[in-house]
Every structure is written in C-alpha cells, then in structure tokens.
Amino acid sequence: MRVAVVGATGAVGRELLLILQQRDFKLDDLRLLASERSSGMKIPFGGVELPVETLDEKRFDGVDLAFFCVEADVSKRFVPVALERGAFVIDKSSAFRLKPEVPLIVPEVNLDSIGKSRLVANPNCSTIILVVAVAPLLRKFGIRRIVVCTYQAASGAGSAAMSELKSQTEEVLKGGEPKPVVFPHPIAFNLFPHIDSFLENGYTKEEMKMVDETKKILGDKRILISSTCVRVPVFRAHSEAVHIELKQEASVEEVRAVLEKAEGVSLMDKVEENLYPTPLFASGKDKVFVGRIRRDLAFKNGIAMWVVSDQLRKGAVLNAIQIAERVFNKKKKQRGGK
Amino acid sequence: MRVAVVGATGAVGRELLLILQQRDFKLDDLRLLASERSSGMKIPFGGVELPVETLDEKRFDGVDLAFFCVEADVSKRFVPVALERGAFVIDKSSAFRLKPEVPLIVPEVNLDSIGKSRLVANPNCSTIILVVAVAPLLRKFGIRRIVVCTYQAASGAGSAAMSELKSQTEEVLKGGEPKPVVFPHPIAFNLFPHIDSFLENGYTKEEMKMVDETKKILGDKRILISSTCVRVPVFRAHSEAVHIELKQEASVEEVRAVLEKAEGVSLMDKVEENLYPTPLFASGKDKVFVGRIRRDLAFKNGIAMWVVSDQLRKGAVLNAIQIAERVFNKKKKQRGGK
Numbered sequence: 001m002r003v004a005v006v007g008a009t010g011a012v013g014r015e016l017l018l019i020l021q022q023r024d025f026k027l028d029d030l031r032l033l034a035s036e037r038s039s040g041m042k043i044p045f046g047g048v049e050l051p052v053e054t055l056d057e058k059r060f061d062g063v064d065l066a067f068f069c070v071e072a073d074v075s076k077r078f079v080p081v082a083l084e085r086g087a088f089v090i091d092k093s094s095a096f097r098l099k100p101e102v103p104l105i106v107p108e109v110n111l112d113s114i115g116k117s118r119l120v121a122n123p124n125c126s127t128i129i130l131v132v133a134v135a136p137l138l139r140k141f142g143i144r145r146i147v148v149c150t151y152q153a154a155s156g157a158g159s160a161a162m163s164e165l166k167s168q169t170e171e172v173l174k175g176g177e178p179k180p181v182v183f184p185h186p187i188a189f190n191l192f193p194h195i196d197s198f199l200e201n202g203y204t205k206e207e208m209k210m211v212d213e214t215k216k217i218l219g220d221k222r223i224l225i226s227s228t229c230v231r232v233p234v235f236r237a238h239s240e241a242v243h244i245e246l247k248q249e250a251s252v253e254e255v256r257a258v259l260e261k262a263e264g265v266s267l268m269d270k271v272e273e274n275l276y277p278t279p280l281f282a283s284g285k286d287k288v289f290v291g292r293i294r295r296d297l298a299f300k301n302g303i304a305m306w307v308v309s310d311q312l313r314k315g316a317v318l319n320a321i322q323i324a325e326r327v328f329n330k331k332k333k334q335r336g337g338k
Numbered sequence: 339m340r341v342a343v344v345g346a347t348g349a350v351g352r353e354l355l356l357i358l359q360q361r362d363f364k365l366d367d368l369r370l371l372a373s374e375r376s377s378g379m380k381i382p383f384g385g386v387e388l389p390v391e392t393l394d395e396k397r398f399d400g401v402d403l404a405f406f407c408v409e410a411d412v413s414k415r416f417v418p419v420a421l422e423r424g425a426f427v428i429d430k431s432s433a434f435r436l437k438p439e440v441p442l443i444v445p446e447v448n449l450d451s452i453g454k455s456r457l458v459a460n461p462n463c464s465t466i467i468l469v470v471a472v473a474p475l476l477r478k479f480g481i482r483r484i485v486v487c488t489y490q491a492a493s494g495a496g497s498a499a500m501s502e503l504k505s506q507t508e509e510v511l512k513g514g515e516p517k518p519v520v521f522p523h524p525i526a527f528n529l530f531p532h533i534d535s536f537l538e539n540g541y542t543k544e545e546m547k548m549v550d551e552t553k554k555i556l557g558d559k560r561i562l563i564s565s566t567c568v569r570v571p572v573f574r575a576h577s578e579a580v581h582i583e584l585k586q587e588a589s590v591e592e593v594r595a596v597l598e599k600a601e602g603v604s605l606m607d608k609v610e611e612n613l614y615p616t617p618l619f620a621s622g623k624d625k626v627f628v629g630r631i632r633r634d635l636a637f638k639n640g641i642a643m644w645v646v647s648d649q650l651r652k653g654a655v656l657n658a659i660q661i662a663e664r665v666f667n668k669k670k671k672q673r674g675g676k
Contacts, residue, residue, distance in 0.1 A: 146636065147485045147636050151570070170511060173507065184612045190617055193629075194609075202631070226637075226642055228642060228644065233571050234527050239529065239531075241566035243487075276530065278528055278529065278530045280524055294539060296564045297541075297562065297563060298562040299564075306531045
C-alpha cells in the first residue's frame with residue numbers, strides 16, 4: 001500500500017509517523033508532504049531518512065491512502081484532489097467533520113458508518129476521548145444529558161505551544177514576565193477557558209465541536225450536551241470531568257462493569273489506593289482511561305466520571321490509524337486475503 | 339479591640355495578617371498564636387515585629403476576636419476555649435461548618451444568618467467563590483441544579499504545596515523525576531481530581547463541601563449540586579466552570595445585568611477582546627471575577643459561566659475579615675458609635 005502523510009513535519013504528523021512504525025503498519029511506499037517551508041527536510045522512518053516533498057496536486061498520483069494532518073483550509077483545498085486521484089482519505093481537520101455525507105468515525109463506536117465513503121473525517125481530540133468513554137453507557141442505559149469540562153494540554157495546540165509552555169515556565173521561575181505568542185494569555189502556571197476562536201453563541205469552536213461532533217458520532221441529536229473547554233499548563237494528554245444523566249437507572253457497579261469490557265477503555269478506579277488517571281500517567285499511552293466513577297448528585301439517574309487520554313495518540317493520530325487498519329484489513333478480507 | 343490569630347505562621351495566617359494591614363483593620367492588640375514548633379518566631383506587622391506565642395488555653399484571656407486559621411482538629415479543641423473566655427470566633431476550618439447551630443457565612447450572601455452567635459464558620463474556599471457568583475442568580479431567577487468543575491491552585495493546600503509545585507517544576511525542566519511529598523501525585527505539568535480525602539460515596543471531602551456548604555449558605559436544600567474538584571499546576575486563585583439550571587428563563591443579558599450589580603462580583607466578559615478571568619489575573623485581587631456567560635445547552639433554562647477568585651483572599655481570609663468588619667461595625671453602631 002502506498003501511503004501519503006500530509007503535514008508530516010508538524011506535531012501531529014510526527015506522532016502519526018511514530019505510531020505507524022510502532023504498530024508496524026504495512027506499507028510499500030511512504031510519501032511525506034508538507035508546505036514549501038519544510039522542503040528539503042528529511043525525517044527518519046524505519047531506519048531510513050525520508051525526504052519531505054512540497055505539497056502539490058501531483059503528489060497524490062498512485063497514493064492508496066492519504067492521512068491529512070493539517071489545518072482545515074489546507075484540507076479543504078487538497079482533500080478533493082487526493083480523492084479525485086483515487087486515494088482513500090482520512091482527514092484530521094475540522095473541514096469535513098459536520099458534512100452529512102462524510103462519516104465522522106471513532107472505530108470503537110461507529111465504524112459501520114463509513115459505508116462506501118472514501119473520505120473519513122477524524123473527530124476533534126476532546127470529542128474522541130469523550131465518546132469512547134460514553135458510547136458504551138449510551139448503548140446500555142441511554143443518555144439524556146452530558147455536561148463536560150475539559151483540562152486540555154498544550155499539545156492540542158501543536159509543538160510551538162508545547163515549547164511556549166516550557167519557555168514561559170522557565171522564564172517565570174527566573175522571575176521574568178512571560179510573553180504569550182501562540183496562546184492568548186500566559187500559560188505558565190495559568191489556565192484559560194479559550195480553545196479555538198469564539199462563536200456568536202458565546203461558546204468556543206472547541207466547545208461546539210464537542211457538542212456537535214459527539215451528537216453525530218453517537219448518532220443521536222436529542223442528547224443535550226454543554227461543555228467548557230479549558231487550556232491547562234500540562235504538556236500532553238487531555239482530562240475531562242464528565243457529568244451524565246442516563247435514561248435508565250444504573251448503579252456505579254453496573255457502569256463499572258460496562259466500562260470494564262468496553263473497547264478502547266481502561267478502567268483506573270480505586271480511590272482507596274489514590275488510583276485514578278492523570279495526564280502524566282496517560283501520556284504516550286493508547287487507551288482512554290476512566291476513573292472516579294460515582295453517582296452524579298445533580299441528576300436522578302446521574303453518573304459522574306473522570307476521563308483522561310493522550311491527545312496526540314487516541315485523541316488524534318492513533319484514531320486515524322485505527323480507522324485505516326480496519327478499513328484496509330476489511331478490504332483485504334473482501335479480496336480473499338487473510 | 340484585642341485580636342488573636344491562631345495559626346499565624348501558616349500560608350492562610352500570613353495572608354490574614356497581610357490583609358488586616360491592607361484594610362487598616364482597627365485593633366488595639368494583636369496576639370499571634372501557633373504550635374510549639376513556631377515558638378520564638380517573629381512576624382512583622384504594622385512596622386513592628388510581633389512574637390509568635392505557643393497556642394494554649396490561657397492565651398484567649400481578654401481576647402475580643404479570634405481568627406482560627408488552623409486544621410479542623412485544632413479548631414475543635416481550642417474554639418470552645420476561646421468562646422468560653424468571651425471571644426467572638428471566626429473559624430476557617432471545616433470543624434463546625436455543617437453544625438446546624440453554627441452560622442456559615444459569606445457576607446455578600448447571608449450575613450443576617452449570624453444572629454446572636456459568637457461563633458461563625460468561614461466556608462471552604464471553592465464554596466465561597468461559587469456562592470458569591472450564584473447567589474444573585476438564585477435570588478432573581480431561582481436555581482434548580484448546579485454542576486461545577488474546579489481548577490484549584492496549589493495555594494489551597496498551603497505554602498508547602500506551593501513550594502512543591504515550584505521545586506517539582508524546576509526538577510522536571512532539568513529532566514528529573516519529581517517526587518510527591520505534599521500531594522498524592524506529581525503536580526508539575528500534571529493535575530488530579532483529588533482534593534482532601536475520599537468518602538464512602540466516591541466523592542472527595544472537598545467536593546462534598548461544595549455540595550453541602552453551598553446548600554447551607556444559600557438556604558435551600560433542594561438545589562441539586564454535583565462537583566468535580568481538581569488540583570492544577572497554578573500557584574494561586576481557583577477557577578470554576580459553573581453549569582446551572584435556573585428555575586425561570588433568563589437571557590444572557592439579564593444574567594449579566596444581575597451580576598454587574600452584584601456585591602463582591604466583578605464582571606469580565608468580553609470574549610471578542612479575549613476578556614475573561616484567569617487565575618494569574620485574579621491572584622492578589624479581592625473580587626470574584628465572572629466571565630464566559632452563555633446559555634447552557636444541556637438545560638432548558640441553562641446558564642454556563644466561568645468564575646475565578648484568589649483562594650487565599652476572598653476564598654479564605656478576606657471573607658473572614660469581612661465577617662469581622664461587619665459584625666464589629668454593627669456592634670459599634672448598636673453601642674452608639676459612628
């Protein structure tokens with residue numbers, strides 16, 4: 001299989017290349033594409049140094065599978081080109097996520113929704129983490145309402161943001177005043193409820209992605225969702241405080257039993273041993289970790305829980321790679337392969 | 339007036355002494371009390387160095403007003419002594435907060451509940467911040483439900499915790515592995531949903547304080563409240579994402595108008611200018627800052643908002659001093675003073 005990675009030099013692109021190697025993803029050819037700025041760079045992959053090529057329309061000729069790890073405007077321009085040249089496209093940007101004809105996929109939750117589409121959108125990181133944890137509860141007990149508050153790492157804003165957290169922290173410890181560049185406010189020893197830009201309704205785009213994408217992936221527009229998305233001074237892995245009103249009553253034990261068996265979920269819930277997930281623990285790991293499961297005291301059939309996952313892995317590229325693995329394994333099986 | 343400060347050498351005690359000076363609190367005599375460990379220390383106050391005396395029963399003789407800035411077990415032992423010797427006591431600990439006969443006071447909200455009690459309990463920091471912001475909405479529109487998720491600074495765990503955040507951060511930046519001492523997990527570039535100890539129902543004491551104390555201060559046990567309390571790597575000031583179901587419909591503009599006039603609240607809500615409170619901004623300030631006011635999409639009459647305040651000031655000792663100011667001004671007036 002011939003694979004292209006668009007945006008290979010960014011934080012997300014590099015993580016994708018790392019995970020492709022770790023998972024021993026089968027490929028015959030790998031094409032690394034990026035903006036002209038990165039042209040001439042080389043990136044190590046599987047023991048060799050691969051050149052980074054400048055993204056243009058011809059680069060998609062002969063490509064079977066293209067991962068897009070770029071901003072929405074670049075995806076909007078080049079995804080149609082890749083599709084036209086015959087590639088299967090997995091797009092990490094928000095460009096196509098809410099288009100009714102484009103499947104928005106988290107493999108553990110709604111793989112079947114891909115159907116015959118050759119374009120699959122990869123959801124927003126905070127959304128992926130949320131739906132992996134709540135979809136099993138939706139199936140078993142029904143969900144009426146979700147209130148979710150996030151604690152999102154700098155990694156969600158790219159590698160420059162991670163550097164800004166580091167350099168600002170060093171500056172503050174030396175007694176200096178940090179100057180924000182990537183973020184709207186200082187991030188060192190600080191936090192702010194502002195991820196992506198603000199919309200007319202007072203929510204940020206990030207918050208509305210959690211609302212709209214979650215409804216689309218779960219396939220139920222009647223679920224009521226509200227969210228506050230907050231950037232915190234953590235390098236990697238997003239955390240979410242999730243407060244849920246279920247349709248049917250469920251005990252904490254029943255919820256735990258469902259999540260224990262749920263695909264992609266790892267239960268970490270023994271408060272008597274101080275055991276619950278933290279972003280430091282989840283960094284570099286693949287699962288969505290769930291802990292602090294308890295009755296939610298604000299709702300009749302309420303359940304509260306604490307969900308943490310690495311935003312660069314399951315929250316981003318691991319999800320995209322899992323989509324590719326399942327789609328191409330299935331195609332192989334359909335062709336009579338083993 | 340003769341004043342005693344119990345726990346004068348801790349983070350909270352020191353902040354109290356600072357604010358007493360800043361507000362030019364009228365006093366004739368100030369007695370600083372602490373455990374034997376601190377005996378012999380001197381603390382600057384109003385241009386002189388005051389000695390720290392070892393806390394024992396006799397120290398309360400002749401004291402008009404005693405601030406208790408110590409843990410619950412010390413308060414349980416010495417508050418009855420101070421009361422017996424005739425002092426008016428403001429206790430910052432959780433020892434008496436939920437006793438039906440002890441008023442739990444936030445001056446902007448329920449000053450009248452003091453009645454003739456000579457013991458007043460000062461609420462938990464996160465609770466104070468929450469009730470200052472929601473009480474005006476309760477009065478005007480009624481409140482059915484609150485879901486609150488906190489982002490709590492290291493200062494809430496005392497000065498050793500603030501030092502731990504600093505030293506661990508330095509260690510991590512040098513490539514080392516932080517070793518937790520005060521906190522159950524590393525706090526440098528990390529966070530955890532664990533403040534105070536865990537209870538039978540799966541909540542932490544901190545979370546249940548927010549639930550129970552808020553109901554007591556607001557004077558309405560039927561309000562449904564649930565909370566997730568999280569420690570974050572910030573030095574000072576707590577933040578709270580507050581999701582509310584009101585009883586009556588209210589527009590964002592109506593809510594803003596109510597909070598604009600509310601005592602103790604400072605509105606900071608212009609997202610088009612990236613204006614909303616952050617802990618860095620609120621540090622060292624006295625108000626409860628409110629921003630990000632918007633419809634809560636999970637509830638019929640829902641309002642979501644973002645509330646930030648300095649945990650050591652309004653969240654703790656400023657509230658205690660405001661109680662004292664109002665009680666003793668009133669007494670003065672009743673005696674015919676001006």
